[in-house]
Amino acid sequence: MNKFLLSFELIDSPVLAISTAVAALALIIVVVLPRRRLVLSGAVGAASAVVMFVVTKTLESMNIFEGPLPDGAIWWATGAVAAIGSGVLGMFRAPWPRRIAGIVTVLAALLAGSLGVNASYGVTHNLAAILGVQALDPASLPPQDAVVGDPATLYQSWTPPADMPAKGSVSALTGATKIPTGQYAARDASLYLPPAALVANPPALPLLVFMMGQPGSPDPTALAKALDAFAAKNDGLAPIAIVVDQLTAPDRDPACVDSARFGAVSTYINQLVPQWAAKNLNIVSDHRYWTIGGFSNGGSCAALYGAKHPDVWGQMLDVMGNEFPGSEHVSQTVADVYNGDAAAFQAAKPSVIMAAAAPGTYTDHNAIFTWGSADTVFGPGQLANSQAAKAAGFTTSTYIVDGGGHTGETLNASLAWAIPALAPALGLAAPAS
Numbered sequence: 001m002n003k004f005l006l007s008f009e010l011i012d013s014p015v016l017a018i019s020t021a022v023a024a025l026a027l028i029i030v031v032v033l034p035r036r037r038l039v040l041s042g043a044v045g046a047a048s049a050v051v052m053f054v055v056t057k058t059l060e061s062m063n064i065f066e067g068p069l070p071d072g073a074i075w076w077a078t079g080a081v082a083a084i085g086s087g088v089l090g091m092f093r094a095p096w097p098r099r100i101a102g103i104v105t106v107l108a109a110l111l112a113g114s115l116g117v118n119a120s121y122g123v124t125h126n127l128a129a130i131l132g133v134q135a136l137d138p139a140s141l142p143p144q145d146a147v148v149g150d151p152a153t154l155y156q157s158w159t160p161p162a163d164m165p166a167k168g169s170v171s172a173l174t175g176a177t178k179i180p181t182g183q184y185a186a187r188d189a190s191l192y193l194p195p196a197a198l199v200a201n202p203p204a205l206p207l208l209v210f211m212m213g214q215p216g217s218p219d220p221t222a223l224a225k226a227l228d229a230f231a232a233k234n235d236g237l238a239p240i241a242i243v244v245d246q247l248t249a250p251d252r253d254p255a256c257v258d259s260a261r262f263g264a265v266s267t268y269i270n271q272l273v274p275q276w277a278a279k280n281l282n283i284v285s286d287h288r289y290w291t292i293g294g295f296s297n298g299g300s301c302a303a304l305y306g307a308k309h310p311d312v313w314g315q316m317l318d319v320m321g322n323e324f325p326g327s328e329h330v331s332q333t334v335a336d337v338y339n340g341d342a343a344a345f346q347a348a349k350p351s352v353i354m355a356a357a358a359p360g361t362y363t364d365h366n367a368i369f370t371w372g373s374a375d376t377v378f379g380p381g382q383l384a385n386s387q388a389a390k391a392a393g394f395t396t397s398t399y400i401v402d403g404g405g406h407t408g409e410t411l412n413a414s415l416a417w418a419i420p421a422l423a424p425a426l427g428l429a430a431p432a433s
Contacts, residue, residue: 011408012124016115023108028085029101030090040089048085053078055085059099072074072120079112108373123213123295123408124222131250134218139171142197144202146282152290154203154427160235161410167228167431168194168238170196170220179276180245184258186262188220188274190220190243192227195236200284206289208239208317209273211298218243220294222408226415230423236418238426239291246294246301255325256301257348259337269301270309286314288364289426293317295411296378298327303385306367307357307392315425316367316394319414320406324349350385354392366425367394369413372404397421 008015056074083105086405090102118124149157173179174188196202210223220243231238246256246265254262274290277283283290292313294302299321307317326333327347338344346352354362371379383398390396399417404410423429 009125009402011119012226016112016119019112019115023080023083023105023112026108027041027086027100028426029220030086030098031293041428044089045082045086046379049078049082052081054286056173070120070405073117075171076116076120078118080109083109084113084260111206115273121224123216123409123411125219131217134172134174134232136170136172136190138174139177139191142193142202142281142282144280147175148204151204151206151284151427154205155234155237155423155429157237158196158237159205160196164195164199164236166195166232167197167428168192168224168231169214170224173242177280179242180272181268182264182272183258184265184268185248186265186268187218187245187248190246192220192224192241192243194227194231194238194240196231196238197240197282203237204282204284205237206239206282206291206428207274207277208241208291208293209269209277209313210241210243210317211246211294212243213267213296213298214247214253216247216297217250218245222411222415224347226419228414230419230428234423234428235277239383239428240277240283241272242277244273246298253297253326253329253333255333255348256304257284257325257337266305270305270312274312284368284427287312288314291315291426293316294321296321296406297325300327300350303367303389304348304353306365307350307389310357310361312367314365315422316365316389317395317418317422317431318367318369318382319411320371320375320378321369321382321385321419322378324351325383327381354388356395357392358394362393365394366397366422368397368399368418368421370399370401370410370418372401372406372410374405375410388421392394394422 056077087102087105087109090098090105095189130323149336151254156201165383171191172188173191179189194205197205212219223241223243227238227241246269247253248262252262254265256265258264258266273425276287290313292302292305303318303321304325306313323327326337334340367389371382373400386396386398401413404413420429424431
């Protein structure tokens with residue numbers, strides 16, 4: 001498929017407004033041609049809307065969507081189906097202009113509804129992310145000629161050159177730059193390089209490895225936006241970030257651990273990715289400046305990996321993660337990932353691992369947990385894990401997005417808070433006074 005179409009912005013673009021306007025205009029034509037059909041068209045549209053609303057709320061109550069739907073998603077779906085119902089009626093009613101308008105209504109309302117629901121979630125910014133494919137240009141890695149100083153005081157010693165770009169770059173780690181995946185069929189990772197990494201004689205920078213949610217893909221859009229915003233206020237400094245794939249496909253959940261069914265995902269992320277990064281990127285060698293992070297499903301993996309591999313990851317960033325991997329489908333996870341071993345599943349919970357760690361294991365390790373106040377599915381688990389992390393010895397911070405659900409809007413707000421909060425531990429900003 002054409003790369004332009006795959007990477008075209010769907011949320012922050014006028015496509016939604018245009019398709020909505022076209023659907024509304026065509027619907028007006030359907031309703032008024034002829035006027036004697038006005039009551040019938042209105043009744044069909046209203047009935048379609050009621051049916052869609054009831055079906056959606058029923059499925060939501062059955063937890064089919066694994067959590068509450070954003071209000072906007074329900075109303076976009078309901079409105080689109082109402083327009084489609086009237087449009088279908090118009091397709092089979094004379095005169096011909098009405099039939100044509102009916103076809104346009106159906107097509108435009110279907111597009112507007114789909115885009116509206118997607119915008120309500122606010123996570124998948126393009127068709128590539130929806131399909132779970134990579135559409136970024138291949139990465140061109142800078143030479144490893146970083147200036148190595150004291151990483152703790154980088155914010156003091158760094159002076160940006162005049163030719164530093166205003167924004168960082170995003171690209172795909174594919175082909176010659178592909179990270180070896182070992183016994184795991186990971187999709188190509190994405191790379192974010194901040195402005196300070198794109199100049200001659202760049203400084204060695206912290207590393208952030210991040211994972212998105214499920215369904216999802218290694219889409220760097222949200223993270224790059226937050227890192228660019230931080231870099232703009234901090235002389236171009238930000239972590240070098242790799243967005244990796246912990247799923248292999250949008251509909252799979254390997255539950256963050258190596259398994260015969262899904263492959264060696266933990267080995268890939270905790271061994272192969274760090275090895276590749278150390279060999280190919282201008283990053284600080286001290287693992288205290290390496291962060292494992294993630295959103296939703298990726299957040300649960302981040303909590304697990306931060307707890308289990310403190311020698312690899314000095315910092316942890318869990319944005320709206322599950323309380324433990326596989327929490328939405330425990331029986332299926334135990335069967336598919338652990339071959340029916342419920343005890344092994346229990347032992348792999350982040351809180352259990354943290355509680356069993358020796359005193360001092362997490363000294364100087366920061367753990368950040370964020371969630372939305374309206375997220376009743378993932379919020380309680382985040383609170384529980386933050387308390388477990390604090391009890392285990394992590395320096396723990398939490399951020400609750402007021403009124404936020406499990407959406408991209410809350411993801412953006414979380415990252416906008418978390419990146420600056422993490423920055424002092426990474427040498428990118430002065431310690432909080």
